[in-house]
Amino acid sequence: MTTSNPLAPHDPTPLSPGDLIDERKTAAILSVSVQTLRNWRWRGDGPRWRKLGKRVVRYHRADLAAFIEGKAGEA
Numbered sequence: 001m002t003t004s005n006p007l008a009p010h011d012p013t014p015l016s017p018g019d020l021i022d023e024r025k026t027a028a029i030l031s032v033s034v035q036t037l038r039n040w041r042w043r044g045d046g047p048r049w050r051k052l053g054k055r056v057v058r059y060h061r062a063d064l065a066a067f068i069e070g071k072a073g074e075a
Contacts, residue, residue, distance in 0.1 A: 020050070020058040029064060 026047070027034045040046025041057070047067035050058050 019061050021061060021064070023057055023059075026059040026064065030068070 021029070023034045023037055027037055030037075030047075037046060041049060047059055048063040050060065052058060
């Protein structure tokens with residue numbers, strides 16, 4: 001009998017090294033400032049992000065694409 005592990009990642013797809021992007025590159029892709037990304041995280045807005053360790057924040061390329069698609073057509 002197998003039981004599900006609540007600590008296991010929800011997405012079984014393994015990450016490639018180029019899949020995670022730092023704040024600076026993410027800000028450039030979205031044409032916003034790094035401070036805007038930080039404000040969005042604080043407010044719970046913006047693209048999904050991941051925290052690695054205590055200080056390292058990274059964004060997944062697929063999450064950025066989904067965020068951009070979701071904002072398409074908004075003015």
